[in-house]
Amino acid sequence: MTDVGESVSNPPPIGKVSMRQRRSVQRRLDILRAAMGIFGRRGYQRGSLIEIAEVVGITHAGILHHFGSKDELLIEVLRYRDQADFEELDVDHLPEGLDLFAHLVRTARLNATRPGIVQSYAVLSAESVTDDHPAQEWFRARFAGLRVILADALRDVCAEHVVPAEEDIGAAASVIIGLMDGLQIQWLLDQEAVDLAYTTALGINAVLASLTGGAVAKVE
Amino acid sequence: MTDVGESVSNPPPIGKVSMRQRRSVQRRLDILRAAMGIFGRRGYQRGSLIEIAEVVGITHAGILHHFGSKDELLIEVLRYRDQADFEELDVDHLPEGLDLFAHLVRTARLNATRPGIVQSYAVLSAESVTDDHPAQEWFRARFAGLRVILADALRDVCAEHVVPAEEDIGAAASVIIGLMDGLQIQWLLDQEAVDLAYTTALGINAVLASLTGGAVAKVE
DNA sequence: GGGACCTTACTGACCTGTCAGTAAGTTGTC
DNA sequence: GACAACTTACTGACAGGTCAGTAAGGTCCC
Numbered sequence: 001m002t003d004v005g006e007s008v009s010n011p012p013p014i015g016k017v018s019m020r021q022r023r024s025v026q027r028r029l030d031i032l033r034a035a036m037g038i039f040g041r042r043g044y045q046r047g048s049l050i051e052i053a054e055v056v057g058i059t060h061a062g063i064l065h066h067f068g069s070k071d072e073l074l075i076e077v078l079r080y081r082d083q084a085d086f087e088e089l090d091v092d093h094l095p096e097g098l099d100l101f102a103h104l105v106r107t108a109r110l111n112a113t114r115p116g117i118v119q120s121y122a123v124l125s126a127e128s129v130t131d132d133h134p135a136q137e138w139f140r141a142r143f144a145g146l147r148v149i150l151a152d153a154l155r156d157v158c159a160e161h162v163v164p165a166e167e168d169i170g171a172a173a174s175v176i177i178g179l180m181d182g183l184q185i186q187w188l189l190d191q192e193a194v195d196l197a198y199t200t201a202l203g204i205n206a207v208l209a210s211l212t213g214g215a216v217a218k219v220e
Numbered sequence: 221m222t223d224v225g226e227s228v229s230n231p232p233p234i235g236k237v238s239m240r241q242r243r244s245v246q247r248r249l250d251i252l253r254a255a256m257g258i259f260g261r262r263g264y265q266r267g268s269l270i271e272i273a274e275v276v277g278i279t280h281a282g283i284l285h286h287f288g289s290k291d292e293l294l295i296e297v298l299r300y301r302d303q304a305d306f307e308e309l310d311v312d313h314l315p316e317g318l319d320l321f322a323h324l325v326r327t328a329r330l331n332a333t334r335p336g337i338v339q340s341y342a343v344l345s346a347e348s349v350t351d352d353h354p355a356q357e358w359f360r361a362r363f364a365g366l367r368v369i370l371a372d373a374l375r376d377v378c379a380e381h382v383v384p385a386e387e388d389i390g391a392a393a394s395v396i397i398g399l400m401d402g403l404q405i406q407w408l409l410d411q412e413a414v415d416l417a418y419t420t421a422l423g424i425n426a427v428l429a430s431l432t433g434g435a436v437a438k439v440e
Numbered sequence: 441g442g443g444a445c446c447t448t449a450c451t452g453a454c455c456t457g458t459c460a461g462t463a464a465g466t467t468g469t470c
Numbered sequence: 471g472a473c474a475a476c477t478t479a480c481t482g483a484c485a486g487g488t489c490a491g492t493a494a495g496g497t498c499c500c
Contacts, residue, residue, distance in 0.1 A: 023474095023475085024474075027475085043265060045265040045266050046350065049460070058475095060460080060461090061479095062476055064460080064462085065475065065476065066475085070461090123349060125405060126405055127346065127347065129343060129405060131262055136409070139409055140409045140410055144410065167415075167418070171415070171419040172422060174403060175422060175426070177402065178403040178423070179395050179399035179423065180398075182398025182403075183394060183402075185345060185401060186363050189359055189363060190364065193363075199395055202395060203395035203399065205430065206426045206431075207426045211426075214434070239496090244448075268485065268486085279451060279452075280485095281452080282449070282450050282451075
């Protein structure tokens with residue numbers, strides 16, 4: 001599942017900002033954006049600091065000056081991605097209840113316009129399950145958090161109708177996250193064959209309908 | 221989606237088999253199994269021929285003698301995995317109609333007992349979307365084939381009830397494949413938090429119910 | 441049945457390339 | 471002049487792949 005915004009601690013600049021500071025912040029952003037692109041296209045393992053550095057126009061040692069190691073850079077990229085999503089979708093907090101699911105479909109629609117970003121997320125999340133991967137804990141926590149958010153929203157939606165068993169709520173949350181992620185991979189491999197937004201909406205609506213006994217309006 | 225068996229062309233041995241031939245076949249199998257384990261645990265990129273060779277008890281050059289290159293080894297591993305699934309589930313042809321979906325849930329139950337195999341599939345399929353990945357075409361073809369199989373089965377199931385739009389059949393097929401794959405990643409990251417078989421069944425049933433208007437029995 | 445001859449299954453040394461990371465020097469801003 | 475933001479130059483590890491050589495198996499001829 002690409003992209004559900006999450007608050008990111010970005011300490012606001014206080015007082016005067018020197019030109020040097022501003023340049024440094026800009027460089028870090030440049031590097032993060034480049035890294036996101038390279039990691040997306042090539043994966044974390046194959047994507048090298050040298051490639052990233054070339055995009056930015058510096059040497060790979062310059063990147064290590066800003067981010068201590070490749071692993072740290074990866075974690076920062078993941079954090080940055082969350083924040084960027086938040087801004088792009090122009091929301092400052094996640095919607096609740098049924099609105100959350102409409103938001104997810106909107107996100108899928110947005111994602112269909114940016115394969116690079118989707119790819120970075122899809123590749124990294126799957127890569128993270130390998131032994132000792134630097135992003136493993138990050139993704140574990142992220143999925144756990146997402147499941148809670150989705151479960152809350154599902155409980156909301158169901159409250160007015162039949163209330164399903166708690167285990168079904170949890171399972172349905174996992175299924176929605178899972179189908180979004182799985183569809184992204186199929187879509188990345190064959191964008192002609194899979195309509196990301198349409199299939200995502202169909203899947204989410206199927207889960208919602210089955211949980212509420214069809215008593216809920218379709219999101220789109 | 222891990223594992224839907226597919227017929228693999230394994231030419232039957234004709235006439236007498238020399239000891240050398242038998243040993244060679246056995247070695248190839250040893251290597252394939254070891255490679256599957258290493259690629260699963262470490263990914264294709266991180267998993268090295270030297271690691272695989274150590275498991276088998278030969279040198280990495282020995283592996284390259286049997287398989288011309290690391291890329292070729294990967295493709296053979298994928299082929300081998302398909303074949304092994306077929307045998308393990310003891311089916312010689314895929315079931316049709318509603319039975320196919322019951323089969324998918326059974327597969328999920330089996331998969332829950334073998335994280336290594338699931339991991340190899342999940343990691344490799346996601347890795348394959350990166351630029352110039354040696355398994356990209358293989359996975360593209362595999363997903364396309366799966367979508368056709370699932371779409372056929374869905375049409376079967378729906379035939380006795382309402383017949384949905386053709387695009388919804390295709391989307392539903394993608395969703396089922398996607399949710400199985402996506403759930404595997406969540407499960408690999410946190411096997412306590414996700415019940416692979418239960419969530420898979422819930423997802424599949426939700427899609428089936430939504431497509432047929434709830435007029436179909438649940439699979440389990 | 442014994443030996444010549446070929447093939448297969450390797451090993452071990454080596455080559456080339458690439459990588460992350462480090463240390464020391466340079467430049468420009470505050 | 472102090473410090474941040476670099477570059478240049480390098481190291482050490484490790485990767486996949488090549489190649490010559492070796493040991494053993496199998497085949498065929500006498």
